[in-house]
Amino acid sequence: MQMNQFITRRHLVGGLVLSFTLALSGCALEKPAPKTSDVHACQVGSVMAQSTLYFGMSRTDGPNITQAQWQSFVNNEVTPRFRDGLTVFRARGQWLGEDGKIAREPSRALLLIYPRDDKASNAKIEKIRKIYMQQFHQESVMRVDSSSCVSF
Known part of the structure; x- marks a missing residue:
């Protein structure tokens, strides 16, 4: 046993x-x-990078940025760097301020499509952000990047 x-x-x-x-x-x-981000097959078109930049139109030290000033910036700084095309949207930004109050600001969103892993386009985007912040005395220009299936 x-x-x-x-x-x-x-x-x-x-x-x-x-x-x-x-x-x-x-x-x-x-x-x-x-990873799902590594597997991105398009049913139509091809995978491209998409960056959306958000530009505030208010200034703490002066009047709001005018439509003419904005259009001049797009014509002189953005279009020469992205001649293939771009899209601009009017927007209204909103965030919670340090004082606990909701802050609102007229804004512009700039949508750019370009080849993935294109270092030249990334450098151009960063230059656009830097110029805007300097020219219009802004603390930041928000950038949101993603991949999208694009077909023309």
């Missing part, structure tokens, strides 16, 4: 070790699941 109990325990422990080993080896052989 003691021998049967020993064999039973031995088989049980051996079975557990074997099961555990097989489970681990199965995990090691499986490829990790791809």
Whole structure:
């Protein structure tokens, strides 16, 4: 009887070790699941980078930026860098200020589409942001980047 109990325990422990080993080896052989951001297949068109920049039209040290000033900025700074095209939207920004009050500001959103991993386009975008902040005394220009399927 003691021998049967020993064999039973031995088989049980051996079975557990074997099961555990097989489970681990199965995990090691499986490829990790791809990240959804790495797998981006387009049904139509091709994957392109999309950047949206948000420009505030208010100034703390003066009057709001006028439509003529904005259009001059687009004509002189944005269009020469993105001749293939761009889109501008009127927007209204809103955020919670440090004082706990809601702050609102007229804004413009600039949508740019360009080849993914295009370092030249990224440099142009950063230059546009820097020029706007300097020219119009802004603390920041928000940038939101994503990948999109684009077809013309």
